[in-house]
Amino acid sequence: MSELTDSRKRAFTGILVGALAVATAFGIYQAYRSSEISDERDRFTVQSDSLMTVKNNLEEEINGLTKDLNDERDENAELVNKTEYINGLLAEKEKVVSKLNRETANLRKQGKSKDEQLTILNNQIIALNDVKVLMERNLSDLQANNANLISENTEWKAKYDELRTQSDELNTRIASLNKKVDDIIYDSPADNFRVEALKPNSKVTAKAKKAHTLKVSFVVPEMVKTSTESMQTLYLTILDDKNVPVKGAEKEVSIMKGEKLMPIAVHATQTVDFSKNPQNTTFMFDVKEKLAPGTYKASVYSNNDYLGTVEFKVRNSFLFF
Incomplete structure (x- = not known):
């Protein structure tokens, strides 16, 4: 049993010695290999730096050539512009020469x-x-x-x-x-100018509330008849004591007074032939609202003349009359 154990120890020791030898040999190989790799890396680094330097030099040369090319291109463009300008001058010169030649020919023809x-x-x-x-x-x-x-x-x-x-x-x-x-x-008032307030039965009244129709009549003055055309349109306007037209005016017209136009409210209209003699004219105006007691004026105009004004009064009604 003891011999067997010693044999195993020697075998194990031999294995350890062999493994150690192999490990030592492998370590030596790795160290040698690492040295070669480091040398090769250094060699590659030097080559890379050299190539980078060459690259930078080439880039500088390329940039310089590019600048030179751009300068040449600009110079060529300037030369082209100058050439075109010179060609234009030459063309203008040709025109002037042609003109001078024509003028010279004309002068020669005059002889x-x-x-x-x-x-x-x-x-x-x-x-x-x-x-x-x-x-x-x-x-x-x-x-x-x-x-x-x-x-x-x-x-x-x-x-x-x-x-x-x-x-x-x-x-x-x-x-x-x-x-x-x-x-x-x-x-100049018209002749026989009068106003009558009539009831609905056409009887004359002086009472304000019974006045149904106002009858205005007059004779055209001779002065007006001789100074105007024969056919005239006459306008009747009725004003209260404050010169406010009474209710019921049918329209408003403008008549000439001197050189100015004067607007009047028209309560009735009448077309009259001034050539007739005597010329009696009558207006009838139906009162639209009951008249208030007081004094009123009835005036008559034509388009260019004033024929006259007459005042009339209507009063309150009393108890028995």
Whole structure:
């Protein structure tokens, strides 16, 4: 049993020695291999740095060449522009040369020598001098005539101012006379101007609440008849004591009073032939609202004239009358 154990120990020891030898050999190999890898890595690093340097140099050369190429391109573009400009100048030159050639040909066609042209110019100068002398003579005559015209113009201006003053005075007198005529016509009442308040049975009443119709009648004045056209439209307007139109006006018209338009409320209208003589005219106005007791005015107008106004009164109703 003891021999068996020793044999195992020797075997185990031999295995350990062999394993140690193998491990030592492997360690030596790995160390050698690691040294080779490190050397190779250093070699590759040096090669990489060298290649990087070459790359940087190539990039610098490429950038320089690119800049040179761009400069050349700009120079070429400038040369192209200059070439186009020069071509334009050459074309313009060709046009000018062609024009000069045409003018030269025209001058040659005229076939006149310098002497002939000078002779023509001298003759023209002589003719112009003659015209100048004639114009100077005419200028003297014109200056004399101008002095006469200025004198006559001063006289005519004085006469014009005098006539203008007379015209203004005459216009003022005419305006004054027209105003007087308008005032005379405006203040001339119609003849037999009267107003009657009628009941529904057409009987006359003086009571305000019983007045149903207002009858306005008059005779056209001779002055108006002779100063207007034969056919005229007449308008009746009725105002209270505050000059307010009574209710029931059918429309409003504008009539001429002098040179101004005057609006009036129309309560009744009548077309009259002024050529008839005598000319009796009657208006009938149906009262739309009961009249208040008081004083009223009935006025009659045509389109261009005032024919007159008459006042009338209506009163309150008392207990028995």
